[in-house]
Amino acid sequence: MSVKTRVLVVDDSALVRNLLKEIINHQHDMECIGTANDALAAREMIRDLNPDVITLDVEMPHMDGIDFLGRLMRLRPMPVLMISTLTEHGADVTLKALELGAVDFVAKPRLGIENGLLELAQQIVEKIRIAAHAQVKRLPSLTLESVKRLRALNGASSERPLQTTQPLRLPSPLLSDKLICIGASTGGTEAVREVLAYMPADAPPIVIVQHMPAGFTASFAARLNELSTVSVTEAMHGEPLLPGHAYIAPGGKHFAVVRRVGRYMASIFDGDTVNRHKPSVDVLFRSVASSAGPNAIGIMLTGMGSDGASAMREMKAAGSYNYAQDQATCVVFGMPREAIAHGAVDSVLPLSQIGPAVLARLRKSIAPSMLLDEPPY
Structure with a gap:
């Protein structure tokens, strides 16, 4: 029994x-x-x-x-x-x-x-x-209050973004082609925040699906924006996806990336649930496989279920490099486990190592002559 x-x-x-x-x-x-x-x-x-x-x-x-x-x-x-x-x-x-x-x-x-x-x-x-069955623990990341205290101690304005990483200094054509996409569910609000904390102000566009109902994603984006160097907003239909910006899928809508006139743009639309979710990671990742191919970096974070696993495999087949959060640091090791089982993941890392690994990979894609003024990573 x-x-x-x-x-x-x-x-x-x-x-x-x-x-x-x-x-x-x-x-x-x-x-x-x-x-x-x-x-x-x-x-x-x-x-x-x-x-x-x-x-x-x-x-x-x-x-x-x-x-x-x-x-x-x-x-x-x-x-x-x-x-x-x-x-x-x-x-x-x-x-x-x-x-x-x-x-x-x-x-x-x-x-x-x-x-x-x-x-x-x-x-x-x-x-x-x-x-x-969740792993209950407080994530080792800064709270909004502690960030503001740090800014005050350093004499910085609480309204100014906190720059925590060296800029990438990617050349403009390369920067416009790169795209970072993130999928998350249960436990993901804090995991997404930790990944974004590592992203510098000149990071490539970042697109995110966090399973969340309508009415909550605008507040989620605003809270992330207070804690991030990149500008974080809820994605709007038809807007261009710009470097130094992260875009959250609106609750109750699907979010896809399309490429028009040489640049990425957001497509926000209604429709049936996919893999039981709307927004769905599958929808976003599948669109990224088609629109960005080898210029994409995929990240699968904590969450229950299999949303995004098959589409992440399509991303990998199109040439992307994909990361998954490891079991030890996940609140729920569901979506990362399924992505790994689908053969969609190139690297499995603790949450705290994903952001630095993404930055290291982006820096390696830049010609050495363009990095002469960069401090060693």
């Missing part, structure tokens, strides 16, 4: 607590072992019941979910699934929760909460299953 995943539900709404309890207890492989209406009650139940996974509301009395999560991850790290409201403020707070170590989140509707949560039941239980 298999052991069930034991879930503690923490939410200030009695209706939400009862709905989540019902959804969880209808599954053969999990059970709700308790519910708490605030962080204080949750703290006692965690100590007494030792749950495998916690679902945590953001807004609660006495202590909000973010403060509670921060304390929990410092004292007793465990898998946490955030239950967030689909608002701009909710998106910002959710991204803070992911930064603190939450595995994932579910965006609950503001209106029609009962029917809305029941419609999300399958998504909720799938994310609980993923959380139960």
Whole structure:
């Protein structure tokens, strides 16, 4: 007999607590072992019941979910699934929760909460299953607050990008041809941030699919933009993809790269889900294989499932060089594992080594005479 995943539900709404309890207890492989209406009650139940996974509301009395999560991850790290409201403020707070170590989140509707949560039941239980097997740890990367403190200590403006890497100084024709593409899912918000932290202001265009619903990707791009030297925005249909910029696929839309009049451009469109996702890494990577071929560098980061694996193999066949995050540093070693199994990956590296490896590869592609003024890498 298999052991069930034991879930503690923490939410200030009695209706939400009862709905989540019902959804969880209808599954053969999990059970709700308790519910708490605030962080204080949750703290006692965690100590007494030792749950495998916690679902945590953001807004609660006495202590909000973010403060509670921060304390929990410092004292007793465990898998946490955030239950967030689909608002701009909710998106910002959710991204803070992911930064603190939450595995994932579910965006609950503001209106029609009962029917809305029941419609999300399958998504909720799938994310609980993923959380139960996730590697819970805080990523060794700078937080927004620590970056601002460092800037203040150095006398730098908090509005000015923090240059952390030497510029590439790629010649213009070569720079316009290179393209970096990234796919990520569960655990990916912090992994993407760490890769971008290494990218200098003259990096080739970077295109990114992070599995995330509509309403959250604009906040995600804005938060990355505050922490990156490159300019990070949500991708817009028809815009040219420029050096020194990173583009996030809008939630609920597909993102493809097309080449027109000798330059890369963004194509944003609706359509069916691909590999169960929209945006889909498969869609982006397949377009990159066609439009960039050997000028592309592919990066597969932490995430559940197989989205992007077959398309990354197409990229490799077209001549790209591809990286995958290793199992030890993934929150969920699903998408990288599938890409490796498809024979799509040239190099498997810890997260902290992917950014430097990409830069080293780009520098090697530059003629030595163009690097006379570069410091040795």
